[in-house]
Amino acid sequence: MINYETLMQKCFELAKNGQGSVSPNPLVGCVVLDKNDNIISTGYHHKYGENHAERDALLKLKNGEEEGGTLIVNLEPCSHFGKTPPCVDLIIERKIKKVVIAMQDVNPIVAGNGIKKLKENNIEVIENVLNEQAKDLNEIFIKNMTKKEIFVALKTATTLDGKIATKTGSSKWITSENARERGHKLRNIYDAVLTSSSTVLADNPKFDCKTKILIDRSLKCDFSLDYFKTGKIYIATTVKDLPESPDNIEFIEYTDLKTLFKQLFEKGIMSVFAEAGGTINGLLIKENLVDKIYQFIAPKITGDNTAKSAFDGNNITDINESKNFKIQSVEQIEPDILITLKAVNNG
């Protein structure tokens, strides 16, 4: 018996190769089987504007060996002309007999139409294989499409007692090189990295990434710092009389975090990765703006309740008023751990 869950898992792994390159599109991977259920091709969506996963996989096949075969893909194939022609038409043309899908597309111009067209052409469609995992994989795309909002991930590196720096500001390095390397990889999943003036002044991080967002309400940071040397930088500020600045810097008028995220979404930034200190982290949590947390924990204890905490300012007195998160995974990244969590019902 053919195991579609194992093959769908393979689609997820293929899809992840597009992380950091496909935004604002979804992550999609595809496996093609011949009529005897042997894998004959795989593909994925490499880059925004380039071929979708189904097209990537099918165009590798030149001799019709896919005829009567099965195509497995984690997202409903598209039925519209976008940057590329409809994948459904290619699937029909290549005489595929069965399509296995993890989730329907949430894009209103596809939603259900791709599946409908496949069925109208006598192609068997199996739906919802590993549906929940598929939704987790495309959580950014789903939020962007359904809520028309930016997706916010927050990364923090703490001690066992939840501290990000000692009271003197000493924070390099709480976690190991392995954990930091993993943190850099996570950063690349998102469109932009958000941080604060305090963190730039304390750490002068370079943040090697395409787009950076700096909250510096009174423009305390000097543009000669390493942080300003690479990438496109949006500075959110309340200063009205703006100074001369290098070409890679654009100012945004700052009012509050929610408005800032709206402004960024309108500029085409679909997701942010917040790497800041306890003040900004705390504000993000308090205002229910965080969709996902990556918390690296080092097996260290400061034992000082005046050291800087990862999430400040929420000072609740009743434990039932805590903000709640669901643990998605716990990984050991020797000698540290990484807990990945998603927000639940913090409305």
Ligand SMILES: NC(=O)c1ccc[n+]([C@@H]2O[C@H](COP(=O)([O-])OP(=O)(O)OC[C@H]3O[C@@H](n4cnc5c(N)ncnc54)[C@H](OP(=O)(O)O)[C@@H]3O)[C@@H](O)[C@H]2O)c1
């Ligand atoms: N371990 C980690 O993962 C990690 C990560 C990053 C940083 N850190 C450490 O964290 C420390 C900094 O923490 P922190 O809590 O001082 O800084 P933070 O959370 O990064 O940022 C605080 C800054 O945010 C701005 N701010 C304050 N209230 C605000 C509001 N209501 N709206 C918008 N902006 C507001 C203020 O800057 P303006 O007034 O200039 O706007 C303030 O200085 C540093 O020692 C750094 O090394 C650790």
